[in-house]
Amino acid sequence: MAGRAVGVGHGLHRLVRADRSAERHRTENAVGSMTGRNAIVTGGARGIGAAIARRFAYEGATVTIGDVQHLEGERLADQLGASARFEPLDVADARSWEAVLTAAEQAFGPVSVLVNNAGILRTGGIADQEPEAFRAVFEVNLYGAWLGMHTVVPSLRRAGGGVVINVSSTAGLMGYADLGAYTASKWGLRGLTKTAALELGRDHIRVCSIHPGPIRTPMTAEMDEAIAAAQPIARFGTPEEIAAMAEFIAVEATYSTGCEFVADGGATAGSTILNDQD
Numbered sequence: 001m002a003g004r005a006v007g008v009g010h011g012l013h014r015l016v017r018a019d020r021s022a023e024r025h026r027t028e029n030a031v032g033s034m035t036g037r038n039a040i041v042t043g044g045a046r047g048i049g050a051a052i053a054r055r056f057a058y059e060g061a062t063v064t065i066g067d068v069q070h071l072e073g074e075r076l077a078d079q080l081g082a083s084a085r086f087e088p089l090d091v092a093d094a095r096s097w098e099a100v101l102t103a104a105e106q107a108f109g110p111v112s113v114l115v116n117n118a119g120i121l122r123t124g125g126i127a128d129q130e131p132e133a134f135r136a137v138f139e140v141n142l143y144g145a146w147l148g149m150h151t152v153v154p155s156l157r158r159a160g161g162g163v164v165i166n167v168s169s170t171a172g173l174m175g176y177a178d179l180g181a182y183t184a185s186k187w188g189l190r191g192l193t194k195t196a197a198l199e200l201g202r203d204h205i206r207v208c209s210i211h212p213g214p215i216r217t218p219m220t221a222e223m224d225e226a227i228a229a230a231q232p233i234a235r236f237g238t239p240e241e242i243a244a245m246a247e248f249i250a251v252e253a254t255y256s257t258g259c260e261f262v263a264d265g266g267a268t269a270g271s272t273i274l275n276d277q278d
């Protein structure tokens with residue numbers, strides 16, 4: 001029995017290796033919609049950021065994955081091959097950003113796509129939440145994205161233009177009880193997106209925000225599926241559905257800047273409260 005288990009394990013390892021090598025081959029030979037683009041994706045080690053990094057690489061981009069999760073980030077970059085690299089990044093740290101930009105430019109040239117995706121969520125009512133928790137959420141979700149744009153815009157200019165995609169939330173479109181810090185940070189990111197679009201349009205840099213509803217990732221691993229039950233599309237979304245939107249913004253949405261792209265299963269479409277009374 002033990003021998004069989006080892007055999008199956010070896011078989012699986014071989015399959016995983018073959019799959020990774022096929023993935024690497026596909027990525028390194030890709031001529032897709034993102035060919036010639038050079039992207040930085042923050043929070044790219046897992047969840048939505050990892051799906052965006054993977055899709056961009058498949059579609060021909062070079063990608064620098066920045067994250068505080070070194071192991072997961074390195075593993076993903078390894079899977080994606082020579083067109084991707086991992087760099088340790090704490091988005092709330094200016095020196096960390098400088099190091100990532102230097103590494104990304106040395107490896108792949110000026111950056112043409114910046115995805116500010118790194119984010120954290122802390123629950124707590126306004127009367128109860130620890131001030132430090134509020135500050136931590138703002139440092140990553142809002143200051144981190146500002147610092148990203150602040151650091152990378154000169155590179156986007158060197159590239160002759162490009163796109164910034166800021167991952168906000170439906171919490172940047174409406175309020176959520178017990179999510180004051182998160183909601184305020186995501187509304188702030190939406191406002192910052194519009195300001196950046198106004199400032200950078202003449203440099204041929206578009207800036208848009210994405211507003212996901214509930215997406216199944218490690219961040220929402222503990223959340224009940226019932227959260228999505230009242231939506232017109234009554235399920236959690238997938239990270240890949242957000243990655244598809246990011247690619248659309250980067251490649252196809254050439255007349256869109258300073259605006260919101262919503263992928264929320266209809267969560268913010270309105271209320272069914274009157275129907276529910278029948």
Ligand SMILES: NC(=O)c1ccc[n+]([C@@H]2O[C@H](COP(=O)([O-])OP(=O)(O)OC[C@H]3O[C@@H](n4cnc5c(N)ncnc54)[C@H](O)[C@@H]3O)[C@@H](O)[C@H]2O)c1
Nearest residue numbers: 043047048067068090091118119169212214215217218219
């Ligand atoms: N999952 C959802 O339902 C959902 C919905 C709306 C918006 N979002 C937003 O999408 C983004 C990605 O969320 P996710 O669900 O993939 O979350 P996740 O927790 O699975 O992944 C977030 C990633 O960000 C990284 N990160 C955290 N702090 C960082 C820092 N200081 N510097 C660099 N990296 C850091 C984490 O290590 C992690 O890899 C977040 O901004 C989140 O607020 C998620």
